[in-house]
Structures are given as C-alpha cells and as structure tokens.
Amino acid sequence: MLDIAAELNEWIAEGRDFAVATVVAVGGSAPRPPGAAMAVDADGTALGSVSGGCVEGAVYELCQSSLESGETVVERFGYSDEDAFAVGLTCGGEIDILVMPVRAADPVRQVLVSALTAAVSQEAAALARLVEGPAELLGGALLVRPDGSYDGTVGGHPDLDTTLAAESRAVLDAGRTATVEIGADGSRCGQPVTALVEASVPPPRMLVFGAIDFAGALVRIGRFLGYRVTVCDARPVFATRARFPEADEVVVQWPHEYLESTEVDARTVLCVLTHDAKFDVPLLKLALRLPVAYVGAMGSRRTHLDRNRRLREEGVTDLELARLRSPIGLDLGARTPEEVAVSIAGEIVATRRGGTGVPLLGAHTPIHHEGSGRLGRIGDVA
Incomplete structure (x- = not known):
C-alpha cells in the first residue's frame, strides 16, 4: 500500500474511511508486483491498481465489503477456463490480495498513518501485516524502524510482535518488499504465521x-x-x-x-x-x-x-x-x-x-522474473 502513500495521506487528512487491497504474492505472469495496492473509500472512489485491470472489479467489491464489515481478508485470484471470464485474470497468473479496512475508529489507523507519512517523506521504515495465521490476528500492523523499535501490534501478542519486528528489520535492511514466515514456536500463538513486510526506503x-x-x-x-x-x-x-x-x-x-x-x-x-x-x-x-x-x-x-x-x-x-x-x-x-x-x-x-535483455518475441524466459511460481505457500515475494 505504500506505492499509493501520497494519495492515501490526502484521504486520511480529509478524514475518509477506506479499505486498501494489497498484492501479497504473485505466481506465473501476474502484471503487478507484491506491494501494489488499490484503495476504495466509503463513497466508492477508487485509486491505485492491483492487477493492471484484470481483477479490479472483483477487488473493488471486496474493498467495499471489507469496509462495511470491518473484516480483514485474504483472497486468491487465479487463472482457469471457468474464472478467467469472471474476474478477467487471463494472463495465466495468480495473485493473493490482502484487503484491510482503515476506519477512523480502528486502532490500526494510526500505525498506517505513520507508515504512509514515512513513505511520503522517503524515510526508512517497514510496515508488517499478517496475511496467514489465526483469524483474530489479521487486521493488525507494525511500523518498524531501522533501529528495530516499532509501534503497533498484531493481535496483542508481544512475543509475536518482537519476533516480527526483528524479521521486518532484516527486510528493511535489504530495501525490499517480502513475505516472512514465522513458525509456531516463534509466533507464540500456537500456529505458524506469514506476514507481508513493505519496506519504505529512500530512493536508490x-x-x-x-x-x-x-x-x-x-x-x-x-x-x-x-x-x-x-x-x-x-x-x-x-x-x-x-x-x-x-x-x-x-x-x-x-x-x-x-x-x-x-x-x-x-x-x-x-x-x-x-x-x-x-x-x-x-x-x-x-x-x-x-x-x-x-x-x-x-x-x-x-x-x-x-x-x-x-x-x-x-x-x-x-x-x-x-x-x-x-x-x-x-x-x-x-x-x-x-x-x-x-x-x-x-x-x-x-x-x-534478473532479465536477459533479449527480445521477448520467441524467447522462453519468464516475462516477470520476480515472484514466479511462489504461491504454494506464500513465500518470499521481493
């Protein structure tokens, strides 16, 4: 969601409620990378893109539903003869989408505000949100700084927060957007969890x-x-x-x-x-x-x-x-x-x-080199 930080900052300044959909992982020939986002406000205004047009209509409806219910959800869109016409993902890829409501009364809002401000200011920070794990933990967020300090929580589990902050700091050091997996022992919540970590870093x-x-x-x-x-x-x-x-x-x-x-x-x-x-x-x-x-x-x-x-x-x-x-x-x-x-x-x-520099015409190399074929479980998507 940090790729539309400037626009979302304006929405927050205006007091708008909205839901934001973020690409978590991609497989095959998906058009947008992990971290790409689309947001829909309470009036139905949309900005950003998660698929270059392929599944925007379906994701738009998911955002509206999430904003109304207040629930955070993860949805997978994949190609098949049956669903290609339904959602338009005809490029042959798969994408996982995290949809999160951001309302004035939600505790997570301030964490997201800080993350968006850091992105607009080109300051180093990482935004971590769970995309797999116990349902009650979805919807939280951590803002992690280069020194390892953080704000926010994912479900009120201090041990999980500490572990996720350390993992997010490593992603931030690499200056990449990635998912990280934490085993049941590290999560302290009885089962493994997976988080999307978006890095906001100064331009290269x-x-x-x-x-x-x-x-x-x-x-x-x-x-x-x-x-x-x-x-x-x-x-x-x-x-x-x-x-x-x-x-x-x-x-x-x-x-x-x-x-x-x-x-x-x-x-x-x-x-x-x-x-x-x-x-x-x-x-x-x-x-x-x-x-x-x-x-x-x-x-x-x-x-x-x-x-x-x-x-x-x-x-x-x-x-x-x-x-x-x-x-x-x-x-x-x-x-x-x-x-x-x-x-x-x-x-x-x-x-x-990791491209070859050769023409795509007649080549048998992937069009999108990053994140291809990594959706068995949501893995590293940087």
Whole structure:
C-alpha cells in the first residue's frame, strides 16, 4: 500500500474511511508486483491498481465489503477456463490480495498513518501485516524502524510482535518488499504465521561520472526510474547546474575522490561516461570493490580492452573486472544521447530484475522474473 502513500495521506487528512487491497504474492505472469495496492473509500472512489485491470472489479467489491464489515481478508485470484471470464485474470497468473479496512475508529489507523507519512517523506521504515495465521490476528500492523523499535501490534501478542519486528528489520535492511514466515514456536500463538513486510526506503542512487551530453539524457531517465541522480565531474566548466537542471546534485570533484567520500549501498548504480583513463582507472579501481548494484563504463571495445589492461596493472583482479559492464548498455543500435540512455537504463533494469535483455518475441524466459511460481505457500515475494 505504500506505492499509493501520497494519495492515501490526502484521504486520511480529509478524514475518509477506506479499505486498501494489497498484492501479497504473485505466481506465473501476474502484471503487478507484491506491494501494489488499490484503495476504495466509503463513497466508492477508487485509486491505485492491483492487477493492471484484470481483477479490479472483483477487488473493488471486496474493498467495499471489507469496509462495511470491518473484516480483514485474504483472497486468491487465479487463472482457469471457468474464472478467467469472471474476474478477467487471463494472463495465466495468480495473485493473493490482502484487503484491510482503515476506519477512523480502528486502532490500526494510526500505525498506517505513520507508515504512509514515512513513505511520503522517503524515510526508512517497514510496515508488517499478517496475511496467514489465526483469524483474530489479521487486521493488525507494525511500523518498524531501522533501529528495530516499532509501534503497533498484531493481535496483542508481544512475543509475536518482537519476533516480527526483528524479521521486518532484516527486510528493511535489504530495501525490499517480502513475505516472512514465522513458525509456531516463534509466533507464540500456537500456529505458524506469514506476514507481508513493505519496506519504505529512500530512493536508490545513480552516480553519473562525466558531465557530457549523454549524461543529460541519462539523468532524465534515471529520475524517471526513481533514482536520486548525482552528476560528478572534475571540470567546473562542464559540471554546472545550468547544464544538468534535472539532476538532484551536481558535484565538481575528481570522480574517485567523490566516490571515496559519498555513501553507497547495494542498490546504488554507477555509470562512468568519462572514457578517459585519468578519470576512469582510479574511479573503477575503487568502484569494482564496492558493494554496489551496477558498474558500467562507456567507451569503444578498444577503449574497453585498454582500460582493462590498465586496471589489471593497478591490481584489479579478473573477478573484480567481471563486475564491469563495458561497453555500457544493451545492443540497441543506439546513437543519440536519448537512445544511449535507454540502452543503459535497460541494462540496469535487466541487472536489477534478473532479465536477459533479449527480445521477448520467441524467447522462453519468464516475462516477470520476480515472484514466479511462489504461491504454494506464500513465500518470499521481493
């Protein structure tokens, strides 16, 4: 539900009651990922989407029913010849949907308000809600912070709350949305439970080194993909706010020195566009040893071979070099800065999501790589 946090915050500020449906798990070719949400208020106004249109009508009715009854429910929608026409899930997948009422008198409302506020403010927090377990425990929620502290409860079981908070903190550290399973001993409620944990984290970083014309297009597509984008170059005449107005940050500094001093994490992507050895070699020597998601470097194949030779001379190992995406991007035949930016962005998405980069036409690979076939029991859906 955190994907529609801004809109839900407005509804709460207006005092609206509503029910929110959240995708818990997906299997097969489901169109929306876990965490995708749709909400319906007491007047019948709807926002968001859980299926790209396939089952919206059925979920809309579930939200209305949940809001009226005050009950939290989990419903599965799957493909078959019989139900395909009933709910429209003709893509061949399955989705589990958690539907929760959020009314002014509900104790859980304040926990959800805090979670939505954190998401809008891009603060780190995790929202945990049970999706399997004793019926009396459904409808509660925990808001878990990076330090492990939390607000709220799932059914008034302190031991379960403590265990779930610890599990949720691990999910938050990974910056992902996932389900976690807690055995009967850990749940302290006599049977296993499963919880959906939605992580609200600051946007991932994209560091673009080299204030060249291609960088401007890459900044724009990086912002479109949800990255916080920094452009860095040692040349003050090129690294200016006027040339990169859409960047979150423009830094005039030697690239390797900036990389040494700034914070990166496992979601950070580095795009080296300088293709100049005096910048590239010290920068890549450091970058390839950092726990980042992606390191790509621009240049011809000849430049790539020369760069690798120089990096080996600096002590970079073959294992470290294997992390380098160079020449950067996918083979799209790109020429313009915008086309090159699409090529680079495509490779970043493929790396992040486990895609192959080959055309789907004629391929036998999954269309959606994450969460496929994981609905026997609701498992990790990140």
